[in-house]
Amino acid sequence: MSTTWGPAGQASALTGFEIDVGDFEGPLDLLVRLIEQQGLDITGVSVLAVTDQFVTYAHHLHDRFAEAASEFLLVASRLALLKSRALLPQQESDDDEETAEDLAERLRVYAAFKTVALDLDERLRAGQSSFIRVAQPDLPHPTPEPGAGDLARLLKALERLTQVDTPVESIVEAPTRRFRVADKVRELRVLLESCGTVAFDAIAVDCADRAELIATFVAVLHLVRQRAATVEQSGPFGSIMLKSTDGHGDG
């Protein structure tokens, strides 16, 4: 029980960190325990001073800095909570009680996951790893026969995707509302003119339903084909950004 928050059997990165605040001099986790269990008055303990001393201490840690800092943050947040409870008038004591217990439990859960991380780390250091097969399957790749494709089927698939009722009428129909792609194009142009860059997500959020979303998307495709806009995505789940190309293709 020398460290409360370190993973089992593993020296805490805060081992050796001793503080000197007011009436107390010693390891940080001991301070927290004294406050919690022995009723030491936390109002006399400056969280700022504790943090200050940690920063001085951590300066010499080098490679274990991140580890120590994450441990420290947990303890410091616990201190801050204890102190706020001591200082603030107890209005909703039940809630406060829950919060304190939640935090204690969170600390235990976190310690457990730190142990998991250590185990994973050990596995990696052992150097054992499996490799998947990357070679292309050694099967003759039948090239799709020229001309065998059915363009009508391709279009039909897309048509169904966009729920176009009649291409002639140029309308994407929804059960209750209709959206003209041309209207969407116009809206987007206005939007791009004023903003320059718009996130597709931001436009999509305003769409009432799937039909409108599709109409909007088709409008985006149209603007891109017209070179009135370009699209960029910052990452796999990043926003698709629609950017005005300023003037190009402006009909």
Place this chain on the structure above:
Amino acid sequence: MGMATASEAGTNPDRRSLAECPEGDFGLARTIEALLFVADRALSATEIASVTGASEPEVREALGKLTEHYRTRGVILLEHRNAFRLVTAPDLAEHCRRLLGLDQRRQPSRAALETLGIVAYRGRATRAEIERVRGVDSDSALATLLARNLIREAERLDAPGRPAVFTTTDTFLAYFGLTSLDELPELDLGFAPDDSEVGPPND
């Protein structure tokens, strides 16, 4: 003799054991073997059943036999969340690296490993859930894990901001030389399980 140890597991890894299988079973096992070999992803029993025309219980039985058979081989059968994939045996990593000209990999940060552990043990987790456990911003840890294909986005919650739900990939198992999630050590939460609020997510 290397074979001697295999008898512990009650199986003879020799091909004779498969040759002795009834004609039908063996046929299915070798078909599945070929499918796993060409697949560029982990295959579920359902998928295999639909391709082979065998029933799912038959496929599962054959997969069990294959797992046994491969236990002592240079190639092993990995299971990740009910999907199966052939990978090289973890202890041969050094040889494989040498052949492929790969450097010893860069060790993921402690932050990334903690995050990975949370996703693996919870089964699925959102960024908010991870940050609640870790108490710190976990964005860059998640980005690293995604980039290395150790986790993937399973779905997006139907909630404000449409938060992503992350889950581990079969690459995760392979990367750590595990053959199934069961090989992960028990999570010691330091209190009785009935106190636990960290059960599997009840989706």
Place this chain on the structure above:
Amino acid sequence: MGMATASEAGTNPDRRSLAECPEGDFGLARTIEALLFVADRALSATEIASVTGASEPEVREALGKLTEHYRTRGVILLEHRNAFRLVTAPDLAEHCRRLLGLDQRRQPSRAALETLGIVAYRGRATRAEIERVRGVDSDSALATLLARNLIREAERLDAPGRPAVFTTTDTFLAYFGLTSLDELPELDLGFAPDDSEVGPPND
């Protein structure tokens, strides 16, 4: 709780039996097995010898054993011009093709066609973009289209995960009897041709 199914934490039977394998013939054979599995080309006995540190005669002997072992399996060991590689058994090719969607006569599924259409009309698209439009996972549709050479990876974005950007191929054009993407019917999913705002591009 979470995932605490590991009954034998610390004692992993697989790993132990592997570790206990003496570095005899069996050890060499399973190392070679792993190398052949991960290699993306045929390997010569010389190359295998240099990676494993075994002598060439030892490697040849182990290869002989492996060939024998694989004779009746779903995967077989082929030798061609002194180079060795693992391939699926010829009689299982149909199953493998079905898995990979390589059946030539089969028309692409609607999922594949939708995906193909989005790539064709957009010119280029990432998986995420396609899935945003289709609203469903499009991984297997993409895999099928790639396997049939109807789309290809044009580049990878310089972003986390390095997502692939797909574009259509010449095979795509030939398949649909087109000479260029411009010949795709003006799929006016609602573009009014006479609308001044959305007139033809003036580039």
